[in-house]
Amino acid sequence: MDANPTLRLMTAQDWDGFNGLGSSIETISADHFRRRVDKGGFFGLFIGTDMVGHMNLNLYGDDEGHFQSIYIDLGHRGKGLSNTMMAHALSWYRERDVKRVHLYTEVDNDVAHKLYKKYGFTLDSRAWHFIVPFSAISPSSKYTCHEILEEDIEAVGNRFQRFPAGEIARWLNREDRMSLMLKDTQGRIVGACLFTPGFPGCRPFEISTVDCLDDFIVGIKARSLPEFDFVRLTFAGNDELADLCRQRGYELVHEMLYFTQDL
CATH class of the missing domain: 3.40.630.30 (Gcn5-related N-acetyltransferase (GNAT))
Structure with a gap:
């Protein structure tokens, strides 16, 4: 049985785990990874010592947030891990007095659309x-x-x-x-x-x-x-x-x- 998942800010030492994990975002270099880590809001999801997902949260403007990415390894989907990540993300934004959060998702990703709507997001417009x-x-x-x-x-x-x-x-x-x-x-x-x-x-x-x-x-x-x-x-x-x-x-x-x- 899987251990309880833990979500924490990533460090530069997490590069190997991140790089070995599939990703919904474009490939990034080790230097880019370290810059994201230094910026903050870059979380890894772990089961035991294994990274099984990650998400990147950004502050935007004076009181807005941009939910840049969320990813869970294919072998660990369907286990409710996305709920852990979404709840933590919204709590993280509220702690920083963010008033509005926005994100992009692929037009045909119905699973993601349902998740975001479940957590209170509404469709604003189409993007390209x-x-x-x-x-x-x-x-x-x-x-x-x-x-x-x-x-x-x-x-x-x-x-x-x-x-x-x-x-x-x-x-x-x-x-x-x-x-x-x-x-x-x-x-x-x-x-x-x-x-x-x-x-x-x-x-x-x-x-x-x-x-x-x-x-x-x-x-x-x-x-x-x-x-x-x-x-x-x-x-x-x-x-x-x-x-x-x-x-x-x-x-x-x-x-x-x-x-x-x-x-």
Whole structure:
């Protein structure tokens, strides 16, 4: 009979157990693993000394949380372990005065949908993750890309609800990440994204009109690392943008559902 499961924060010494376990997220390096450990909110689920699952919890903005991932080994599913992890995750967020939690899950993962709904999450919108080749864009030069400065934070946060001021401020202090916005010829903000050049990807990615997509990609390309000829875009609730990406033949990596819960 299995021993009682234990859930604890992971340490750098848990790398071998994590690396030997299947995962619902993309493969990460040992260095990336250690950075996640140092960031906090990265939990391992153990039976005895064996890691059988993990989850990654992030704080977002001033009072929001992003439930980045949850995974249980195939051989240990159906034993109620996901309930242990979900209850702990929501308790962890409440202890930190988080008011709203959000997450992405694959559109066809019915088991996960039932789990999240059981714990109070509701469907907000559909979301997509596309790969956009830099060679496939045709800019109009009607819009210009700028790095978000401290004095821009409030305006961007007011324009796009998925960009809380606290989250933008955190990104301003990261050497490996960028906060970008797009403006039209009258200086109005029509787009924003949080860009990680080393991925390379934008999440979230927001634009008010699909006409400005290519000009935004030009600005992102100018800030990308030379070894990449594409960018990943993750966005939610913008069916028009998703249709445009499909029409252009961009690779769809994930089609997801975006769930939220007010605590």
